[in-house]
Amino acid sequence: MANPVYGKQAAQSRNVETISGSLWVLVIGFILFLLWTPFQVGLFNGQQMDFEKPIYVAALLSCLMLLLWAILYYKRFKLEDQRDLLAVAVLLLPLTYFLSLFVAASHYMAMNMLLIQSMYAAVFIVSLYLLRQKQVNVIIQNAVLTVAYLIVWFGLLNWLGAWNVAGGLVGWFSNTVRNGKYLDAVMTDANGLRLTSIFQYANTYAAFLMAFLFVAIFALVRSKKGVGALVNGFMLVPIIVSLLLTLSRGGLVMLPVVFVLLLLFLKPSRQILWIIHLIIAGIASLAVTSPITTIGQHLSLVPDAAAAVKGWAYLLIASAVTAVLCWAVQRFAAPKLETGLEGWTGRRFTNLWLPIGATALVALAAFLLIGTGARSILPDNIETRLENINFQQHSVLERFTFYKDALKVAKDYPILGAGGGGWAALYEKYQNNPYTSRQAHNFFLQYLIEVGILGFIVFMGFILFVFYKYIRGYIKQKDSDDYGNGFFFLIIALSILLHSVLDFNLSYAFMGLLVFIGLAGMAAAMDAKPLAVRWNSSGIRFGYIALACAGTLAILFVSLRYIGSANAAEDAKIIAQRSQSYEEIKAPLVKALKNRPSHPESVLLLAAMDNQVYSQNKNEQFAAESLSVLTRALKDEPNNKLLLKQLIALYDLQGKQDEAYAVYRDNADKFNWDIEWYEPLITRAADLGNQAYLQKDSAKERQYFDTGLDAYEHVVAGVAYLKTLPPGQMQGRPFAVTPLIALGAGKIKQVTGDSQAAAAILQSGLVGSYADLATRGDLWSTTWYNDLIVRSYDLGQASYNQYDATNAKTNFNIGLGAYDQVMVEMTTQTNAISPATILVVGKMQFLTKNIQAALNTFKSALSEDYSNATNREMARWYLATLKKLNGNQDQEVYNKLIAADPQEAAKIDEIAAMNPLS
Structure with missing residues (x-):
């Protein structure tokens, strides 16, 4: 890659040092780090466990770079000016995350963010001193731009059918390549295909492309050699086409905003050149975007070499034409513009006219593309996205909701914040409606949540100081090489930070690295005020080096321990895919939890195995271990829903109904809009309250029923509130009075003597295929329960046969809930549940993966009369379930069944081979 940022070398430069061989090691290590990090899933911030190991490795590598820097600089390091003081101040950023650990909502995510912030601080310090040297500065600029261009081509390889080539290029060191294909380099959502390249999220890729579109134009205009102009001009079309293929409305909205802001920094001749190059590249990109879009959509469905070649031809020819035109502008027009407008450069406010004109031009273009039929020149999917840009569009309304909810969290965690990942851990408690978003879609609000007012002030003070000092110096000395080099880095940091007002770009650690490298690049060039002599005492200087090394x-x-834990957890998952050996899977899990006892994924896997073994042999040792690891993990992860549900599953296996119910009750406020939490809370409250009623324990009856009715009223109020949402805003996850909730709340009303309210509640929840049952005159009778259970089985079985797992499970759960409810009253019922109904209950338990319960149900209804078809089917399912569970055989029942019908053997094997719903 040719140097994109050749500039006139100043005769003298601040802090110029000879680049020794040892320093070259640091420079090369830094560049290799830049090349490695983006292809590790863009280094997502570790809120998802699949992405944790690359974070730990990156933190480890950054620590090694900082240690090497300390070795090289410990004698030369001086606190002479404000730039040096920034190397001290940046350590406050991870310090605020360390303080937030003491109040963290999730210790797991908080530690991940502490490591990430430490990585940022290390990279900032190393960059700050490397970028002071002109030769290294140019090398790193070239390295950053080369990495960016590689990412662009990587994305286009995936779009234009060469995904196997792209996967092969990075598969040897990236953990995100499966079967030769990089995961989600082209994502699919309700808008169709969207290009994401390495990020797996189109909006973040759009922010990245926006930043490097302007960096490419800057490098093009600044290039002093023709090859630099050609290379950077050639890349403009691929970047713009990629930006359009992301279908990111936020990217398209923020692009002109950032462009106008950047123009304000330029003198008139440079402003004109930027606009000319952008117009040339924009026209060429629009000319080929539509066919490239269509070809990419076609290639996503079927391989087609001819179509792929055609797509590449469109792209490469448009890029080549653009490169030549941009080179011609730089070769012939640029010198004349520089000379002709030289007199205007020094005049006051002259650099404002073109930005104002550009703003008007952008407004006109926006009107034509959004408000008129001119947008028809764009591909249909892009046209649709532009057509929907308005403040009543659902994504806009949802973002405003996120921001309001984020302020609620910040209000409750004002000083130190809720720790890293605070939003992801807590948002369900504060959300306005049942959306699903582990990101607040605003970096600054998310940062405020994580470190509170104290940390937010430190962070904003840090970045604003860097911007202020650089911009102030740039205005005075914009033609100097130092400030020109700094402007390269300002474009990156400003573009990403501004776009992050609308999205969670900085949840990708690679984007954060780019921002901190950008801040370091500006800081290296800024006009820095000298510090008082006392700052440069040997005690302070060496004390800082010692402190930085100790922290590093x-x-x-910690990184090494966490890498070991992540490796062990990964080993356990791999073993679990090929082995059923408890001891073989457990060994790496124990190792993982030794290094990190609250690692959620390891805890869940070990507890699930212990629960399974306990369900088979009732050995309390396994239940005790499951309880121990879950209890320990929940101390650090009290808001982790999966851990809580695993604890509930353990209590259910132990028959501890009160303890399981208490987990639902005590944590309901953490999941206000999760109907799957409130549904079992209400049904369990109804069942336990009914038991207390039958046992004439009025105190417990009232306690359970009050909790159940309060939860029911919470659901009813929520349903009513959701009807008030603006028309354009999506509700999110389902939230309604479900059949199970209606059964539970209706039963409470029926037991307490309010039959009219009970019937009304049933009619509100038993709808659709169940509506006729809600209006019958024999509500709550055994016959009614029989019919409800059989109906739910028939509907669920039909869905199961059609591979509709969601509806199958929903219907089966209705029947199982009704069965649990009626079994509470069996001691007072005159008519028992029929054998046919018990049979379908067992089948539903089997198909919902509750194998042990199914076994108990079938066994309880076995009969000696195998001339009866229902009895034979009961025995058949019982034997199949026994075989499914542990491979054993009840020989006595088997012999009697086969004697009645020899064909039953094959039927048993057929049932045992069935796959229950996951």
């Missing part, structure tokens, strides 16, 4: 060694140690 601590992060290095």
Whole structure:
């Protein structure tokens, strides 16, 4: 890649040092780090466990770079000016995350973010001193731009059918390539195909492309050699086409905003050149975007070499034409513009006219593309996205909702925040409606949540100081090489930070690295005020080096432990896919939890195995271990829903109904809009309250029933509130009075003597295929329960046969809930549940993966009369379930069944081979 940022070398430069061989090691290591990080899923911030190991490795590598820097600079390091003081101040950023650990909503995510912030601080310090040297500065600029261009081509390889080539290029070191294909380099959502390249999220890729579109134009205009102009001009079309293929409305909205802001920094001749190059590239990109879009959509369905070649031809020819035109502008027009407008450069406010004109031009273009039929020149999917840009569009309304909810969280965690990942851990408690978003879609609000007012002030003070000092110096000395180099980095940091007002770009650690490298690049060039002499005392200087090294060694140690834990957890998952051996799977899990006892994924896997073994042999040792690891993990992860549900599953296996119910009750406020939490809370409250009623324990009866009715009223109020949402805003997850909720709340009303309210509640929840049952005159009778259970089985079985797992499970759960409810009253019922109904209950338990319960149900209804078809089917399912569960055989029942019908053997094997719903 040719140097994109050749500039006139100043005769003298601040802090110029000879680049020794040892320093070259640091420079090369830094560049290799830049090349490695983006292809590790863009280094997502570790809120998802699949992405944790690359974060730990990146933190480890950054620590090693900082240690090497300390070795090289410990004698030369001086606190002479404000730039040096920034190397001290940046350590406050991970310090605020460390303080937030003490109040963290999730210790797991908070530690991940502490490591990430430490990585940012290390990279900032190393960059700050490397970028002071002009030669290294140019090398790193070239490296950053080369990495960006590689990412662009990587994305286009995936779009234009060469995904196997793209996967082969990075598969040897990236953990996100499966079967030769990089995961979600082209994502699919309700809008169709969207290009994401390495990020797996189109909007973040759009922010990245926006930043490097302007960096490419800057490098093009600044290039002093023709090859630089050609290379950077050639890349403009691929970047713009890729940006359009992301279908990111936020990217298209923020692009002109950032462009106008950047123009304000330029003198008139440079402003004109930027506009000319952008117009040339924009026209060429629009000319080929439609066919490239269509070809990419076609290639996603079927391989077609001819179509792929055609797509590449469109792209490469448009890029080549653009490169030549941009080179011609730089070769012939640029010198004349520089000379002709030289007199205007020094005049006051002259640099404002073109940005104002550009704003008007952008407004006109926006009107034509959004408000008129001119948008028809674009591909249909892009046209639709532009057509829907308005403040009543659902994504806009949802973002405003996120922001309001984020402020609620910040209000409750004002000083130190809720720790790293605070939003992801807590948002369900504060959300306005049942959306699903582990990101607040605003970096600054998310940062406020994580570190509170204290940390937010530190962070904003840090970045604003860097921007202020650089911009102030740039205005005075914009033609100097130092400030020109700094402007390269300002474009990156400003573009990403501004777009992050609308999205969670900085949840990708690679984007954060780019921002901190950008801040370091500006800081290296800024006009820095000298510090008082006392700052440069040997005690302070060496004390800082010692402190930085101590912190680095601590992060290095933690990173190594966490890498070991992640490796062990990964080993356990791999073993679990090929082995059923409890001891073989457990060994790496124990190792993982030794290094990190609250690692959620390892805890869940070990507890699930212990629960399964306990369900088979009732050995309390396994239940005790499951309880121990879950209890320990929940101390650090009290808001982790999966851990809570695993604890409930353990209590259910132990027959501890009160304890299981208490987990639902005590944590309901954490999941206000999760109907799957409130549904079992209400049904369990109804069942336990009914038991207390039959046992004439009025105190417990009232306690359970009050909780159940309060939860029911919460659901009813929520349903009513959702009807008030603006028309354009989506509700999110389902939230309604479900059949199970209606059964539970209706039963409470029926037991307490309010039959009219009970019937009304049933009619509100038993709808559709169940509506006729809600209006019958024999509500709550055994016959009615029989019919409800059989109906739910018939509907669920029909869905199961059609591979509709969601509806099958929903219907089966209705029947199982009705069965649990009627079994509470069996001691007072005159008519028992029929054998046919018990049979379908067992089948539903089997098909919902509750194998042990199914076994108990079938066994309880076995009969000696195998001339009866229902009895034979009961025995058949019982034997199949026994075989499914542990491979054993009840020989006595088997012999009697086969004697009645020899064909039953094959039927048993057929049932045992069935796949229950997951």
